[in-house]
Amino acid sequence: MDENKIIHIIEQDSEADTCRKEITPKLYHAGWNDDQILEQRTFTDGKIIVIGKVAKRAKPKKADYLLRYSQNFPIAVVEAKKRYKTASAGLQQAKDYAEILDLKFAYATNGRDIIEYDFNTGIEKEISEFPSPQQLWNRLNEANPIDKDIIPTLLKPFYTNPDKPPRYYQTIAINRTIQAILEGRKRALLCMATGTGKTTTAFQIIYKLWNNRWNTKGEFRRPKVLFLADRSVLITDPHSKDFAAFEDARCLIPVDGAVTSREIYFSTYQSLAEDESRLGQFRKFPRDFFDLIVIDECHRGSASDESNWRRILDYFNHAVQLGLTATPLRDDNRDTYLYFGNPLYTYSLKQGIEDGFLAPYMVHYVTPSTDTQHGWRPQAGQKDKYGNEIPDGVYTTPDFENSLSHLPRTKAVAKHLFGLMKKNGRMDKTIVFCVNQEHADQVRRELNNLNTDFTRQNPNYVVRIVSDDGDIGKGFLGKFMDIDELYPVIVTTSKLLSTGVDVPTCQNVVLFRQVNSMTEFKQIVGRGTRVREDKGKMFFRLIDYAGSANRQFSDPEFDGEPPLITSEEIDENGDTIDGTFTTEADNFEIPPEMDESDFEDFDPNRVTTPRPKFYVTEGEVSIVAESVQILDQSGKLRTVEFTQHSKEQVTTMFTDADEFKRAWLNVDTRKQIIETLENGGISFAQLAEITQIKNADYFDLLCHVAYGMKPLTRKQRAERVKTADKLQTYSAKAQEVIQLIIEKYIEFGADELHPNIIQVHPISTKGNVSEIVNEFGGIDQFKQALNDIQQLIYAA
Numbered sequence: 001m002d003e004n005k006i007i008h009i010i011e012q013d014s015e016a017d018t019c020r021k022e023i024t025p026k027l028y029h030a031g032w033n034d035d036q037i038l039e040q041r042t043f044t045d046g047k048i049i050v051i052g053k054v055a056k057r058a059k060p061k062k063a064d065y066l067l068r069y070s071q072n073f074p075i076a077v078v079e080a081k082k083r084y085k086t087a088s089a090g091l092q093q094a095k096d097y098a099e100i101l102d103l104k105f106a107y108a109t110n111g112r113d114i115i116e117y118d119f120n121t122g123i124e125k126e127i128s129e130f131p132s133p134q135q136l137w138n139r140l141n142e143a144n145p146i147d148k149d150i151i152p153t154l155l156k157p158f159y160t161n162p163d164k165p166p167r168y169y170q171t172i173a174i175n176r177t178i179q180a181i182l183e184g185r186k187r188a189l190l191c192m193a194t195g196t197g198k199t200t201t202a203f204q205i206i207y208k209l210w211n212n213r214w215n216t217k218g219e220f221r222r223p224k225v226l227f228l229a230d231r232s233v234l235i236t237d238p239h240s241k242d243f244a245a246f247e248d249a250r251c252l253i254p255v256d257g258a259v260t261s262r263e264i265y266f267s268t269y270q271s272l273a274e275d276e277s278r279l280g281q282f283r284k285f286p287r288d289f290f291d292l293i294v295i296d297e298c299h300r301g302s303a304s305d306e307s308n309w310r311r312i313l314d315y316f317n318h319a320v321q322l323g324l325t326a327t328p329l330r331d332d333n334r335d336t337y338l339y340f341g342n343p344l345y346t347y348s349l350k351q352g353i354e355d356g357f358l359a360p361y362m363v364h365y366v367t368p369s370t371d372t373q374h375g376w377r378p379q380a381g382q383k384d385k386y387g388n389e390i391p392d393g394v395y396t397t398p399d400f401e402n403s404l405s406h407l408p409r410t411k412a413v414a415k416h417l418f419g420l421m422k423k424n425g426r427m428d429k430t431i432v433f434c435v436n437q438e439h440a441d442q443v444r445r446e447l448n449n450l451n452t453d454f455t456r457q458n459p460n461y462v463v464r465i466v467s468d469d470g471d472i473g474k475g476f477l478g479k480f481m482d483i484d485e486l487y488p489v490i491v492t493t494s495k496l497l498s499t500g501v502d503v504p505t506c507q508n509v510v511l512f513r514q515v516n517s518m519t520e521f522k523q524i525v526g527r528g529t530r531v532r533e534d535k536g537k538m539f540f541r542l543i544d545y546a547g548s549a550n551r552q553f554s555d556p557e558f559d560g561e562p563p564l565i566t567s568e569e570i571d572e573n574g575d576t577i578d579g580t581f582t583t584e585a586d587n588f589e590i591p592p593e594m595d596e597s598d599f600e601d602f603d604p605n606r607v608t609t610p611r612p613k614f615y616v617t618e619g620e621v622s623i624v625a626e627s628v629q630i631l632d633q634s635g636k637l638r639t640v641e642f643t644q645h646s647k648e649q650v651t652t653m654f655t656d657a658d659e660f661k662r663a664w665l666n667v668d669t670r671k672q673i674i675e676t677l678e679n680g681g682i683s684f685a686q687l688a689e690i691t692q693i694k695n696a697d698y699f700d701l702l703c704h705v706a707y708g709m710k711p712l713t714r715k716q717r718a719e720r721v722k723t724a725d726k727l728q729t730y731s732a733k734a735q736e737v738i739q740l741i742i743e744k745y746i747e748f749g750a751d752e753l754h755p756n757i758i759q760v761h762p763i764s765t766k767g768n769v770s771e772i773v774n775e776f777g778g779i780d781q782f783k784q785a786l787n788d789i790q791q792l793i794y795a796a
Contacts (some may be wrong), residue, residue, distance in 0.1 A: 015082050019064060022111030023080055027065070031132035038066040043101065043168040045356035048531070048538050052683025053424065055538035057356060063097050069137050071157040072171060076105035076136060087113040091124070102172045104143070105136055120144075150182035153214060159207040159245060167357065169347040170201045176344045177205050177322065181292070182214070187321050189298070189340035193349040194326045194526025195358050202227070202294050202324060203242045210246070210263065215291040216318060222249075223291035226319070227266045228312070234296050235266040237502075258284035265290075269309040280311065288318040298323035299336045299519055313339075326526060327519040349522065349529070358529040361509075364543045366416060368621050370409045371397045371547065384614040391614075397514055397546050401435035405615045407442065412621040413512060413545050414446035420543065421508070426454065429480065430508035431527055432492045433515075437466040440492040443512060447490055454489075462490035483535055504530040507540045515548040643705050646687055649680045650706035657707040664699050665794055670750070674698070697749060699794060714749060718742045721792040730785065734775040737766055741789065750793070753786055755779075 019039065027037055046060035065078035077097045079090035090108035095117055098106035106117040107130065116131075117124045120143035131139075146154065158166060158174065166174065173190050180188050192198045206225050215223040227243075229235050236252065243250055243264060250264040255271060258281065267281075274280030293316055313321060323340040328348070352358035370376040375396040382390050395404050421428060432447075434440040444464040454461040465473040465480070479485040483505050494513070509528045515521045528540035542549055653673070654660035663669045684698055693701055693711050700711035721727070727738055740763045744752040757763060758772045766772055776782040 015080055018083050018111040019080050023065070023078070023109055027130055030130040032067060036068050036133060038068065040064065041066045047354055047356045048360050049679055050360055050362060050539045050681060051678045052686040056678070058679065060356065061097065069133050070155040073155055073175065074101060074103060074171070075140065076107060077101060077103055078107040078109065081108065081110045083111050085110055087115045091115050091117060101168055104140055146179070147183060150179070153182055153212045154179055156208060156212055158204050164200065166200070166204060167197065170197055170204070173201050173345045173347070174204045174208070178208055180344055181209065181320055185320070187340050189323045189325065189337070189343045191325050191328055191343040191346040193347060193352045193358065193529070194523060195529040196347055196352050198296065198324045198326070199238050199242050205322070206264065206292065206294065207245065209292065216320065222263050224289055225264050226290045226293045227264070227296065228269065228293055229296040230269050232268050235268060239266045253281070260285070260289070269312065272312055273309060274311070282312045282315055287315055290316050290319040292322065293319045294322045294324065296324045298340065299325040299327050327522050330518045349525070352529070357531070359531045359537065359539050361525070361528060361540045361542050363549055364420070364541060365549065366543065366545050367547070368409050368412055368545065370400065370406060370621050376406065385617045386615060388614055390616070401439040403613055405438070405613060407617045408619045408621045410442050411446055414443060414450060417510060417543065418447065418450040424541070425507070426451070427486065427489055428507035429503060429505050430490045430510060431503070431506055432490065432510040433513055433524060434492055434494050435513040436494050440464045440466055440494055444492045458487050460487045462492070463488045464492045466494055483532060502530065503527060504532045505535050505537045507537060509540060509542050511542070511544045511546050511548050514546045521548065643687070643690060646682050646702070647706045649677055649682055650702050657703055657709060660703065661794060665790060714746045717793050718746045721789060724792050726788055726792065731775050733766065737763055737772055737775065738785065738789065745793065750790065753790055755783060755786065
């Protein structure tokens with residue numbers, strides 16, 4: 001830099017000016033170079049906020065500076081403030097960002113003063129200049145020593161893919177795992193929510209070790225890696241997509257023999273497993289053949305002592321074993337954690353939703369009359385469709401479609417779901433989880449017959465995909481997963497889509513069976529959490545007819561609660577019973593290697609015993625409960641009417657109507673109020689629909705809900721403005737413009753009352769901008785006229 005160059009600093013400089021003139025030069029002076037300095041770097045996508053039937057994003061988190069020691073090893077964050085502000089004003093945000101990004105050094109500066117926070121020591125202090133990269137690296141090593149022999153490999157860059165750079169949490173997971181493996185750890189676990197890129201993360205870990213010739217024996221060769229899963233789609237998809245960079249070094253292990261000339265191998269447990277009738281395919285490999293085994297969806301039984309699949313892991317016990325799971329520790333996956341140990345890193349569903357990488361969801365609870373605490377009881381001597389007498393007793397949700405098939409219940413639920421989709425979008429991709437294959441076929445038939453206007457155009461509008469459907473089901477699955485394929489729209493299934501299948505555009509996840517496992521429930525929720533903004537998929541609905549979601553959400557260890565939950569009761573026709581609706585607020589190709597394991601949970605030791613089942617085809621079923629839930633400020637779900645939630649949002653900001661009115665009259669403040677309410681999940685369209693107040697100003701709608709005031713329509717407010725004496729002082733042409741502006745207010749509301757309205761038809765027909773403004777005496781006078789109109793509108 002030119003030492004004689006003079007940089008002028010003025011008090012009015014923006015934050016960007018402070019960065020350019022003072023902070024960046026100080027970083028250069030400390031020895032940081034352009035490759036190590038990342039300026040204005042966003043590291044989240046911005047939380048998705050659901051407002052009625054639409055969604056918007058909050059601002060993403062953005063660091064003013066991210067400092068990295070090497071290409072993929074960030075080490076510090078710097079928060080910049082304007083020069084006239086104190087440096088300490090930015091420290092808390094710097095610390096928050098550092099914790100999220102797993103960094104040990106946080107800095108805040110106004111260009112003049114620099115404050116450092118060291119997470120290793122807990123010391124906060126003011127410093128005169130930034131530390132150099134080497135100084136920070138040395139301090140990091142002093143606090144958490146790293147073996148000098150592994151540092152060169154640890155700091156090597158990831159595989160570069162400009163179209164898919166690693167997200168911040170993936171970088172953390174990759175670096176922690178690489179370090180643990182290089183340090184000699186034999187078993188490791190990563191817990192990352194469905195849809196957050198476990199496969200991408202695994203690829204980067206494997207590639208870095210492979211590219212740097214790491215192996216367990218310290219030989220000069222690339223490692224042998226096995227990628228293991230329990231469904232063929234979970235290996236064929238990564239093999240052909242994420243791992244394509246390995247080219248001929250990768251292979252799918254063939255059924256008829258072991259190939260030993262490749263380096264990256266893919267297989268299902270089932271292909272390698274053994275039983276009483278066959279020797280395991282895995283035994284064709286030497287026990288020390290693999291250096292690394294990555295087990296995808298490892299919570300699905302691989303670590304159980306009784307599992308046949310565990311024999312594979314025990315046989316290859318010389319290899320480092322890395323488990324990937326989407327579910328935190330639970331009673332039903334405890335074996336996984338006992339085997340692999342605590343996760344090296346956890347990225348939860350809740351954090352994914354907060355960062356905007358995962359789609360939020362609304363939960364709709366719907367209760368058929370058969371599923372209440374009273375259940376369903378047959379009449380004395382009642383017979384089923386086959387003439388079998390139905391045993392007396394009270395049948396409840398766990399019994400339906402297991403010991404008792406109840407067709408009227410299925411019809412009522414199908415009709416209710418049809419109504420919801422008719423209201424929200426009949427082309428929204430929908431997964432319906434049923435009790436079993438027979439039940440899935442019954443639901444498919446009922447939905448088909450309710451949608452004949454669509455099925456006449458395409459008979460595959462609604463299909464069943466289960467193991468009995470064979471190749472036909474595989475074809476439907478491929479089309480359902482393809483974001484560019486319209487059909488099928490609705491898929492009924494039992495176990496198929498609960499895990500391992502990526503349907504990015506799925507907008508409705510329907511539970512018509514009980515889900516008692518938190519692990520499985522999270523997997524099911526994960527079917528809808530992927531975001532496809534380009535396809536209009538920003539959030540999804542979880543519709544529960546069996547009470548499963550309610551039980552799982554009440555679990556204190558559940559994370560990632562929905563911003564909106566509804567509940568209602570339906571009658572035998574699938575219609576909502578009056579007064580029961582409540583709200584709680586806050587190019588794919590099926591590979592030939594797919595087999596029956598892709599269509600059901602596979603258990604080689606499973607033995608099925610037939611049991612009596614009765615079929616009820618007549619009777620009436622009503623929907624007796626329907627509700628919606630929200631998150632409160634503490635992040636917990638609570639039941640509350642939507643109008644009550646709106647009231648609390650308004651009265652928290654303004655104690656009475658007069659205070660609210662004074663704030664509303666200011667255009668900028670009004671915008672802030674509306675934005676705050678929308679960020680709190682308040683949809684004015686939804687509020688108007690629930691209160692049945694039409695054509696009212698937002699102001700009246702909120703005053704009615706929050707303060708009990710009688711609402712006026714926009715037309716009633718406008719009529720009093722048209723004849724106001726204050727507006728009669730303007731020229732005749734100006735008054736014509738004023739009348740047209742008022743008409744725009746009546747039609748669209750107060751959002752139209754801004755200076756640019758003179759460019760909107762039919763106001764624009766009264767002249768060009770200059771001519772219209774001059775009729776008022778100039779731009780200032782025109783703005784004053786707009787302000788007067790607003791004051792008069794809200795005078796009452």
